[in-house]
Amino acid sequence: MHGFEDTETGKEHVALSMGDIADGKPVLARAHSECLTGDALFSMRCDCGYQLEEALRAVAEAGRGVVLYLRQEGRGIGLLNKIRAYHLQDQGADTVEANERLGFGADMRDYSMCRPMLEHLGVKGIRLMTNNPRKVKALSEAGARVVERVALEVGRNPHNDGYLNTKASKLGHMMTHQDDDPEAI
Numbered sequence: 139m140h141g142f143e144d145t146e147t148g149k150e151h152v153a154l155s156m157g158d159i160a161d162g163k164p165v166l167a168r169a170h171s172e173c174l175t176g177d178a179l180f181s182m183r184c185d186c187g188y189q190l191e192e193a194l195r196a197v198a199e200a201g202r203g204v205v206l207y208l209r210q211e212g213r214g215i216g217l218l219n220k221i222r223a224y225h226l227q228d229q230g231a232d233t234v235e236a237n238e239r240l241g242f243g244a245d246m247r248d249y250s251m252c253r254p255m256l257e258h259l260g261v262k263g264i265r266l267m268t269n270n271p272r273k274v275k276a277l278s279e280a281g282a283r284v285v286e287r288v289a290l291e292v293g294r295n296p297h298n299d300g301y302l303n304t305k306a307s308k309l310g311h312m313m314t315h316q317d318d319d320p321e322a323i
């Protein structure tokens with residue numbers, strides 16, 4: 139485990155690495171945004187905890203890889219605002235509308251810390267586990283060489299079904315699941 143301090147925001151990020159990731163070959167990687175509720179408290183209303191677990195499992199299976207754990211909770215609006223957004227969602231708003239009603243953009247995250255973190259670890263190119271095309275673009279623009287996107291679709295359940303559908307329809311996430319697919323729950 140490697141710790142990093144973001145000198146601009148004061149946030150402390152972490153990288154979990156396994157195996158030789160500085161050999162120049164593409165590295166299986168996940169840039170995971172903090173979700174206290176999903177990652178630590180087992181919330182089922184998002185897919186974060188499931189994705190984190192699957193990313194760690196995939197790295198372990200490959201014997202080589204890195205998970206960047208980025209402290210940008212709630213797509214960058216922070217934990218308390220995410221809780222406020224959840225209250226709005228309980229009254230009918232979707233995840234994007236809730237953010238907007240609170241005066242935030244749909245996604246306020248910044249991935250500029252990833253490049254120095256990967257450079258420090260000697261990683262030259264990554265096979266990024268994500269369904270989010272904006273994340274691939276943002277990481278590439280930040281200077282990280284994304285050689286491949288690896289799908290990370292896990293954890294769909296009745297509590298996060300609507301949330302995942304909104305990610306696909308409003309945020310552009312690439313999901314193979316179809317709303318009318320009875321086997322996909």
Ligand SMILES: Nc1nc2c(ncn2[C@@H]2O[C@H](COP(=O)(O)OP(=O)(O)OP(=O)(O)O)[C@@H](O)[C@H]2O)c(=O)[nH]1
Nearest residue numbers: 171172173184210211212213220223233268269270
């Ligand atoms: N504002 C807000 N943030 C949320 C909500 N649900 C989860 N999050 C946050 O969203 C972040 C995870 O982003 P997602 O949009 O689920 O997924 P992603 O990282 O864009 O894409 P993947 O790489 O495919 O997982 C974490 O920081 C969570 O805390 C919500 O309803 N509102």
Ligand SMILES: [Zn+2]
Nearest residue numbers: 173176184186
């Ligand atoms: Zn979450």
